[in-house]
Amino acid sequence: MKFSESWLRQFVNPDLSSEALAELLTMAGLEVEARGPVAPPFNNVVVGHVLTVTKHPDADRLNVCEVDAGEGAPRQIVCGASNVAPGLKVPCALPGAVLPGDFKIKEAKVRGVPSAGMLCAAVELGMAKESDGLMILAADAQPGTPLRALLGLDDICLELKLTPNRPDCLGMLGLAREVSALTGAAVTAPAIEPVKATHETTVPVSINAPDLCGRFTGRVIKGVNAQAQTPAWMKQCLERSGLRSISALVDISNYVMLELNRPNHVFDLGTVQGPLTVRWANDAEKLTLLGGAEVSLDKRYGVIADEACAISLAGIMGGERTACTDSTKDVFVEAAYWHPAAIQGRSRWLTLSTDAGHRFERGVDFADTVTGVERMTQLILEICGGAAGPVVDQITQLPARPLVKVRFARIRKVLGIDPSDDEITKIFNGLGFQPKPVETGLEILPPSWRHDLSIEEDLIEEVARVIGYDHIPAKPPVGPMNMLGQTEQSRPLHALRDTLVERGYQEVINLAFTPEAWETDFAANATPVELANPIASHLSVMRSSLIGGLINTLINNQRRRQPRLRLFESGRVFERQHATETGQVDGYRQTLRLAGLAWGGAMAEQWAVPTRAVDFFDVKADVEALSPAQPLRFEAAVHPAFHPGRSAKVWCDGQAIGWVGELHPRWVQKYELESAPVMFELDIDGLTPAALPVYAPVSAFQAVVRDLAVLVDAKMPVQTLVDLLWTKAPDVLRSVNLFDQYQGKGVPEGAKSLAFRFTLQDTQGTLEDQKVEAVMAHLLGQLTQAGATLRT
Incomplete structure (x- = not known):
């Protein structure tokens, strides 16, 4: 919202400097984003009256002018402007x-x-x-008058950054009400008297969509002079509000919109064919807007239509066919209340941005449509002449205004200050809320221009704004607090982060909003949680996996020629599921997960280690490091994001907690990756439990190491054999490690050779050969039960 300070002070003129006024508005929640003079500094420029113009004797494009600058005797000034002529009033430096x-x-x-x-x-x-020639001043300007004084160039322009809940301050009258409430200065509103009808012509209007239009007010004005000149004072107000002057009728429409925050429209009545209808558009209905752009509409858009076709896009922009021109004689002035829900988003869908749409989608005063038409009529008759007909006002469905109660004690408790009951009542009276005393507080019927007041907290915020946020002391919260201990049986999330950082990973943070294609590709999720109002068209759903964000980060780094990446992210994912846990929203499950990605070399390039690409087992080791106390199990399984032969489900203490695997070749090709990254995604709840440390004596006796090679079916998972070995393990067994796997010459087809290394140690004495042999026989027997045979 841009405006000049002098225009605001015509409505309310508090005894404050320009700087103090800007600070007051900012501290009341109406942030002054920019502030500056309407023209840059210059001096000694006055009104000059061009008396004579003669050609320069030695230059075809120059003229020699006699100029009266209010000094008694005229000045001789050489001028090269093409529009200089005798009789003009122009700036003279x-x-x-x-x-x-x-x-x-x-x-x-x-x-x-x-x-x-x-x-x-x-x-x-x-x-x-830019300009085409000299600046032409008003014909009645007196020569010698300082230009800054004549045009008010020492005026200040302010630009407010309004929050969406304060559309009432998008007009000078609403802004004046706000300044009055903050300072106590009286508001001087324009005198708007009903214009008496001098003819009976009306335009029949039918509202067929009460969910689109709650109120429609209109009036016919005959015999207007569309070629009349817009007054200089009105042009100045428009230009300093960021709007250019177009024609008298358009300028009056824009002026009333800025003055009263009352968007309106003026139709050329000579181009309107029959009665008007307010309705939802038909599918594929075409409408040519002001400026010549044609849009294709559907039932999501509201229109005003005559008997032939749609002539205006409801609440956003008028149509080209019924636009006023210099030949316009009769007009139909319209002011309506369009329901915000019927306008919201429509401008963005059509890539339009209009002042009317900006206001209507936030909500305007539904009680001032008649006032807006009367003000339009007043200015049109004053500037363009004509004869006004009767005002026709139709009401279908207006917003309900429920009473809101606010308690004095609650205000004081929430704000942490102690205003008296009378001070609070005075604040609400100053805002125009007309409070009524009730037990322990006040009862308020929100005014028609404030759509954002519906609960007690809204009214408490109003008290805070008027008092001033800078006058509310910053006090630390006071209340009983219990220190919650961090038990040894639980690992905090930052411990998991630290582990990954120590292993060379860097943390990234991605949006929880993702493209729907990521959900299909990386999670096979056909029913993602959709967003009702996404921040961007492609970020339309909530993620159910962290994989897509990490892949996108990899793509960005690959484009910048990064040779090696280790990334991780922790965050929530969102799935549809009936909530059964405390803290979950019914209908949705929000799981906290930890995901990582490794791509490029297994180690940074160096002379001491051969260069090789990172593989599944490198990342598997990183995952195992996240659970040092609880051993993890890895089971070959298929995941939609991963290579079907290079992925595994991760288990911890009998619960599936996530996945690890190499990205599927299909997605490597689709997302144009140079090579496949290896990734993991784990539920954090499965990683946070930690085993309590238990004392165990350290053996003083030498350990015994034995190797055992067996032949098993090639499809036999090694983990199955390891689990079997530990099922009835002897007390002296300390570790089981697979150190070799072989298939080829000497091994039957369909089989593989596995070589295990066993470490045996006793805490009571040195192991004798007899006991070692008995233990190895027991272990071989366990393997034999699983179908293994000793390899000779």
């Missing part, structure tokens, strides 16, 4: 003037002709980015 850019004006000779000053264009005064 006198000798000694300093223009923007430190351009100094001096008396000089131009091609041999003396020149005592300069006639200025708007661009030379820093008031425009």
Whole structure:
């Protein structure tokens, strides 16, 4: 919201400097994003009256002008502007003037002709980015009048960064109400008297969609002069609010929108064919908007239509066919209340951005449509002339305004300050809320211009804003707190992070919003949790896996020629499931997961180690390091994101906690990766339990190492054999390690050779050969039960 301070002070003029006013608005939640003069500094520029213009004797494009600058005797000034002519009033920079850019004006000779000053264009005064000639001033401007005083160039422009819940401050009247509530200064609203109808012509309007339009007000004005000139004061208000002057009728429409926050529209009645209908658009219905752009509509969009076709996009922009032109004679002035839900998102879908749409989708005052039409009528008759007909006002469905109660004690407790009951009541009266005393507090019916007041906390916020956030002391919270101990049976998340960092991984953070294609590719999730209002069209669902974000990070790094990556991320994933756990939202499950990615060389390139690509077992070791106390099991299984022969499900204490595997070749090709990364994704809850340390004596006796090679079926998982060996393990067995696996010459087809190394040690004495042989026989017997045979 951009506006000039002088315009605001016409409505409310508190005894505050410009700086203090900006600070007050900011501290009340209406952030002043920018503030500055309407024109850059310059001096000694006055109104000049061009008396005569003659050609320069030595230059075809220059003129010699006699200019009255209010000094009694005229000045001779050489000018090269193409539009200079006798009788014009233009800015005249006198000798000694300093223009923007430190351009100094001096008396000089131009091609041999003396020149005592300069006639200025708007661009030379820093008031425009480009101009075609001299800046033309009003014909009644007095020569010698300082230009800054004449045009109010010492005025200040302010730009507010309003939050979406405060659309009432998108108009000068609403902003004035706010300043009045903050300072106590009286509001001087424009005098709007109902205009008496002088003819009975009306336009029949049918509202066929009450869920689109809650109120529609209109009036016919006949015999207007569409070629009338917009007054200078109105042009100035529009230009300093960021709008350019177009024509008198359009300028009046824009002025009322900025003044009252009342978007409206003016139809050329001569182009309207029959009665009007407010309805939802038909599928594939076409509409040519102002400016000539054609849009294709459907039933999501509201329109105003005549008997022929749609003539206006409801709440957003008018149509080209019924736009006012210089030949317009009769107009239909319209002001409506469009339900915010019926306008929200439509501008973005059509890549349009309009001031009306910006206001309607946030919510405007539904009680001022008649006032808006009356104000439009008043200004049109004053500037363009004409005769007004009766106002027709239809109401279908307006927002309910439930009473809101606020307790004095609750206000004081939430804000941490102690305003009296009278002070609180005065604040609400100043805001125009008309509070009614009730037991322990006040009862308020929110005014029609405030759509954001519905619960007690909303009213408490209003008290805080008016008092000023800078006047509320920052106090630490006071309350009983219990220190929660970190038990040895649980590992915190930061311990898992530290483990991965120590192993060369770097943490990344990705959005929880993902493209739907990632869910299909990496999780085979056909029913992801969809977002009702995504921040971007491609980020339309919530992730059910962290894999997609890590792959995207890899893609970005690969484009920047990074040779080696180790990444991890911790975060929640979202799935549809009936909630059975405390803290879960019913209908959804939010699981905290830890995922990692390794890509490139197994180690950074160096002279001491041969270069090789990272593989499944490198990452498997990283995963095992995350659970030092609870041994993990890995079971070959198929995951939609991973290579079917190079992936495994991870188990801990009998529970499946995640996956580890190499990315599927299909996705390597689709996402244009140079090679396949190896990844893991684990539920953090499965990694946080930790075993308590238990004392065990350290044996003082030498360990015995024995190797055993067996032949087994090639499809036999090694983990099955290891589990079997530990099932009835002797007390002296300390470790079982597979150190060799072989298939080829000397091994029957369909079989494989596995070589295990066993470490045996006793805490009571040195193991004798007889006992060692008995233990090895027992272990061989266990393997034999699983179908293994001793390899000779």
